Amino acid sequence: QSALTQPASVSGSPGQSITISCTGTSSDVGGYNYVSWYQQHPGKAPKLMIYDVNNRPSGVSNRFSGSKSGNTASLTISGLQAEDEADYYCSSYTISSTPLVFGTGTKVTVL
């Protein structure tokens, strides 16, 4: 099972909105509404930001939102802040023998 495809980097200025894509296939992203997004700051453990495509855990800012269209899921960060600078990973359930696959990761830079 190959990793889901994410852009290596995305950048934006404070206050702007950015969108990170996560592209898979009909066997993973397109076939199930089980896409999650994680934020990871350098040297820290990942943090769950979105689950089941568009659900936010309690305590996560509503500036973070998720969506999906076909085989591509997206994470949008609105009102970009300096603290949002981190690596972001998507994940999806997959029908393959390895049931969970992560994306390649995207480094978000706040200009």
Next chain:
Amino acid sequence: EVQLLESGGGLVQPGGSLRLSCAASGFTFSSYAMSWVRQAPGKGLEWVSSIRDSGGSTYYADSVRGRFTISRDNSKNTLFLQMDSLRAEDAAVYYCAKTLVGATFKWDYWGQGTLVTVSS
């Protein structure tokens, strides 16, 4: 407060074995599935293995199936990962992670990780 504390990492030779532990507190451990996720230095996240709340069902990535064994002791609130036949590509920080209620592959709390180095 949920806490997950991994231990057992270290330096091991190729072909060797290690047993990782994850001590959990702050929640009803026996009610949640648990997982191990790893991250090689400078690389992305890779799911390794998961175990259901009762321990009755386990899941493995193809890359570790047959070499790693996940288990749990609900009486001691502890998760384990027995790693045998270790390879250079198994070198990584190994995170213990707690799932959302009712889930298997969605993690709302993570430990700080334990580093496994595989080298001769």
